[in-house]
Structures are given as structure tokens and as C-alpha cells.
Amino acid sequence: MLTLTDLRKSVRNFTDKPIDENKLQEITDYFKKCRRIDKSIKTEIMIIKKSGLPKDIKEIGGYNGFLIEAPYYILIFSEKKPYFIENVGYIGEDILLKLTDMDIDSCWMTLKEEKVVEEGDKMRITGLIALGYGERIKKISKLKNMFISKYGNGDLEAPKPGTDNEIRMDILDMVFMGDYGKTASYDELTATGLSEGFYAARRAPSALNRQPWRFILDGGTVALVIKKDEYTNIYEAQIAAGAAMLNFAVVISERIFDVKWEMGAADFKYNIPDDSFIIAHCRV
Numbered sequence: 241m242l243t244l245t246d247l248r249k250s251v252r253n254f255t256d257k258p259i260d261e262n263k264l265q266e267i268t269d270y271f272k273k274c275r276r277i278d279k280s281i282k283t284e285i286m287i288i289k290k291s292g293l294p295k296d297i298k299e300i301g302g303y304n305g306f307l308i309e310a311p312y313y314i315l316i317f318s319e320k321k322p323y324f325i326e327n328v329g330y331i332g333e334d335i336l337l338k339l340t341d342m343d344i345d346s347c348w349m350t351l352k353e354e355k356v357v358e359e360g361d362k363m364r365i366t367g368l369i370a371l372g373y374g375e376r377i378k379k380i381s382k383l384k385n386m387f388i389s390k391y392g393n394g395d396l397e398a399p400k401p402g403t404d405n406e407i408r409m410d411i412l413d414m415v416f417m418g419d420y421g422k423t424a425s426y427d428e429l430t431a432t433g434l435s436e437g438f439y440a441a442r443r444a445p446s447a448l449n450r451q452p453w454r455f456i457l458d459g460g461t462v463a464l465v466i467k468k469d470e471y472t473n474i475y476e477a478q479i480a481a482g483a484a485m486l487n488f489a490v491v492i493s494e495r496i497f498d499v500k501w502e503m504g505a506a507d508f509k510y511n512i513p514d515d516s517f518i519i520a521h522c523r524v
């Protein structure tokens with residue numbers, strides 16, 4: 241059975257169809273009880289219609305300032321404390337899964353990093369999500385044209401149009417055993433009993449789909465490593481880290497035991513290359 245982590249994908253074409261008020265309330269209620277890395281960090285949520293989106297937020301959202309047009313936006317505000325960005329990534333991904341479960345489409349939107357990390361102790365906008373109901377492509381001819389033009393001669397095995405959800409790194413390039421870069425076989429990975437958690441983590445959203453996550457499984461410890469990247473910034477990597485941690489925790493907690501992530505590198509070494517750092521770890 242497909243899980244919510246498999247089903248979630250970024251949608252960028254929205255219809256004007258409104259979301260029922262009760263459903264909007266359900267999302268707000270869910271936010272109050274959803275999973276968090278650090279419950280002591282104060283966070284707030286606002287769901288607003290497109291027309292009500294404040295100009296200063298409109299100006300700082302989206303790749304290169306290009307904000308996806310959607311009928312609604314979720315704004316997540318946070319106080320600035322250690323790991324507040326990862327915490328919002330974690331909360332935001334939990335909300336994205338809830339939206340997926342409610343058949344509501346969504347897309348995480350980046351924010352100008354300097355605005356999120358600016359000095360001061362006020363609550364700051366830390367997460368932005370576009371939501372609504374996505375366009376469904378009904379006309380077979382239109383669908384066929386997309387396949388033919390994009391993927392060759394009507395190959396119906398081609399990825400679904402409208403998402404790059406299928407494009408992910410090989411899991412074996414993402415999960416290492418004992419030390420950074422030490423790869424395993426599929427059988428070895430499966431034998432750990434954690435492969436579904438890693439698969440779910442790998443399905444998380446990441447800015448420009450850069451998938452900055454690497455995992456080191458060392459006995460009873462999983463360390464999450466973030467690979468820095470010239471195309472994305474640290475804010476985006478921290479959000480993606482939180483999202484992947486949430487997916488891993490949801491799947492492993494459902495199937496085996498409760499996962500509790502600790503932020504930071506502890507005193508692990510693991511031969512981490514210069515362009516990467518350990519962001520969090522958990523006991524498994």
C-alpha cells in the first residue's frame with residue numbers, strides 16, 4: 241500500500257476551488273498537536289487566502305522571488321531558537337502529509353534566507369506552503385501530447401506530468417554503513433529493518449530537488465548528514481532536513497518503535513567530507 245510519504249508531491253498548478261472552512265479548521269487543529277523536534281520552541285500557523293497574503297511575504301517567497309499562485313497559503317511563524325528552522329521543516333512536512341491525506345494539494349515555497357535568520361527576537365516567518373486543489377489533466381489528447389513531446393512516443397510508463405516526484409537519488413548512494421561513503425547492498429540495507437524509513441526520508445521535499453540528505457547507520461545510531469550545495473542555501477537544507485527526519489520518524493514509529501531525533505553531531509566523526517555536516521542523529 242502506498243503511504244502518505246509516497247503520495248505527497250509538489251503541485252504548482254491550482255484551480256480556484258475553495259477549501260471547505262471545516263477542512264481549514266482541521267488543518268489548524270492538526271498543527272497544534274502535530275509532531276515537533278522541540279516542543280519548547282514557540283510556533284504559530286496562519287492559513288490565508290491569496291488576496292490576503294501580505295506584500296512583504298509575497299516579496300520573499302519562491303525560487304528567484306517567483307511565488308506559485310495558489311488560492312491559499314500556510315504561514316508558519318517561529319521564535320528564533322537553536323534548530324528552529326529544522327523544527328519548522330519537521331512540522332511543515334507533518335502538515336504536508338496531513339494535506340495529502342485530506343486530498344489537498346500543496347507545494348513548499350522557499351523564503352529569502354536573510355529574512356528568516358535576521359536578528360531580533362520577534363516571531364518570524366519560517367515556513368511557507370501553497371495549497372489548494374491542483375488542476376487535473378482530463379483531456380486524453382492533452383495528456384498524450386505531453387508524453388509524446390516530453391518522454392518520447394506515448395510511453396505510458398513515463399513519469400506523471402506535473403511533478404518530478406519520481407526523480408530521486410538511488411537509496412544506496414544516500415545511506416552509508418558505519419562510515420561516510422561506505423555503501424551497502426540492497427540486501428544489507430533491507431536486513432537492517434530500517435529501509436522503509438530511509439525510503440520515506442528520501443521522498444521528502446527539498447529545494448530544487450537537490451536531496452541533500454545522507455544517512456550513516458552505525459550500529460544503533462542513525463546520523464543525518466547534510467551535503468552543502470552551490471544551488472541551495474542552508475535555510476533550504478535545514479527545512480529539507482526537518483522534512484526527511486519527519487518522514488523517517490513517522491514510518492519507523494508506525495512500524496517498529498518511536499524515533500526521537502536529537503539535533504547536532506554529538507562527537508561522531510565518520511569521515512564527513514568538508515562540504516557536509518552532521519545535523520542530527522537518533523537511536524534505533
Ligand SMILES: Cc1cc2nc3c(=O)[nH]c(=O)nc-3n(C[C@H](O)[C@H](O)[C@H](O)COP(=O)(O)O)c2cc1C
Pocket residue numbers: 248249250251252301302303308347348349350351403404405443444445446447448449475476477479480483
Ligand atoms: C525548502 C524548500 C523550498 C522549496 N521552494 C520551492 C519554490 O520556491 N518553488 C517551487 O516550485 N517548489 C519549491 N519547493 C519544492 C521542491 O521543488 C520539490 O520538493 C522537489 O522538486 C521535489 O519534488 P516533490 O516535492 O514533488 O517530491 C521547495 C521545497 C523545499 C523543501
